[in-house]
Amino acid sequence: MRKKRSPAQRQRGQMRILSPDENTRGFPLTPGRNNNNMASHGLDYDGCNFFRQRLVLSTLSGKRVRIKKHKVQRRQPGAPRFRGQLYQTVDKVTNGSRIEINQTALDRLLSGGSAHAGSIHEDLMKVTLKGVTNDHIDPTVDVLKSTALPLMKQFGIDGEGFDLKVVKRGMAPGGGGEVVFICPTRRTMRPVQLTDPGKIKRIRGMANRIVDTARGVLNKFIPDIYIYTDHMKGANSGKSPGFGLTLVAETMNGSFLSAEMSSTPQGQGDPMLPEDLGKNCAQMLLEEVYRGGCVDSSNQSLALLLMTLGQQDVSKVLLGPLSPHTIEFLRHIRDFFQIMFKIQVQKPSEDERKGGDKVLMTCVGVGYSNINKTLK
Known part of the structure; x- marks a missing residue:
């Protein structure tokens, strides 16, 4: 009780x-x-x-x-x-x-x-969000579901019902989309040692069109590619027309690297051809693979936050070059939690050919605990 x-x-x-x-x-x-x-x-x-x-x-x-x-x-x-x-x-x-x-x-x-638990029961939190689900500014729900959720599982945030469900899609500017985020509550998070991303083993994607041009670029590097379509109609398609592509590369060690692009919002600038969007998005994924690391650029700050909130033990995560957003986030972590990361630049050897320079981030967590999670 x-x-x-x-x-x-x-x-x-x-x-x-x-x-x-x-x-x-x-x-x-x-x-x-x-x-x-x-x-x-x-x-x-x-x-x-x-x-x-x-x-x-x-x-x-x-x-x-x-x-x-x-x-x-x-x-x-x-x-x-x-x-x-x-x-x-x-x-x-x-x-x-x-x-x-x-x-x-x-x-x-x-x-x-x-924070407190949500509307299902005391061990789950459920949040329904409405508005724009896919645009060219913020990470879309597809990238969050494909990359952020697996990353959270590495830190012990997992369990039955953990999901991000897309009920309705909504392109900018009209929106009209709806997503449901269900997350189990945990008292603590475990430290991680993510230092070896491994080689790319397969690529998965989701698009409304543009499949052929994206495959034309990626098939030169890996054969295991599958891109499926998610074409919603009627009330579930939102208030504005549009299309987009989300690509996710999975490595042998369970890391996920992503890239995405969405069409130009209605009434804002010149329209984009689906073929050009597919080609550009595939090239962005190759750029993300070249940057490397165990976490892609859009989830660097999430990984650092979970490391900070972890138990009072050492956590290590290998990242690609830090984005400006991540650099500012490190400053904010120092301000709010007085945590400073040890940053080690790792350059690949000439025979490895594993892309650009990597950054090994190391810290000791603050031992953050969910005080609203009752012990059983």
Whole structure:
């Protein structure tokens, strides 16, 4: 039986708008980005760059964040719609979070709460998300399902029902898609030693068209290629037309490298030919294979986050060249968790011919524990 929580423990997250002359209840600010006494003073940032990183890390670490000069060019007061929806999502999956937004949106205070389980039962969390599922900016649901979920399983996040289901597809800009993410709750995460990605053994993909041109590029390197189509019709096809391609290369040791492309959104720029999209996406996958590592570029920050949250033991992951997003994420991990990674550049020998330089990332986890996961 699950223990009953007090009214204070059941308190949900709060989000409210502050008037321009209202303070943030004595929230102490510290000069500069780095602060050695972060636990008591919180963190102070300028601008909205990497906003999602800061919001997630604030929730996980419990540290308050003040973001100044959050928007400079928008004329409408308040937060943009997509950020408001992100606030609501964090509010629904946490207890005790608080987000205060100045009406001019130049200042906002984020105070992270603790995550709680979802709507199935106490061991599973279920989240239904609606909107754009495939575009040319963010990783699509197909890449997340093919690469992020297997990576999470390496850290012990696994179990019955663990899945990312695509109910409806929605291309930009209209959206209309729907996905259901089901994840088991775990008390801790285990350390990993992912240092040898292995050789590519097969390539899998999903597309609506463009199959032939993609296969024409990839068949020169490996014969085991299978690309299937997922053509949705009617209400399940979303509000905007479009097409795309997702390619995933699996190695002998269970690593996944991905590449994807989507057509130009309706009304935004020149249309893209399906044949060109298939060829370009296949070449992007070859570039990802050349970069190498046990984790592809789109999941580097996820791997580093799970290493940071792991038990107080050594974790090692071999990555390809670090992306700008990953470099900034390392700085945020240092700010929120005081964790610094040991970075070792590994150059392939002349006879190996294993692509570009690799980076071996090593750290000791903070021993993060899910306090809402009751012991049985």
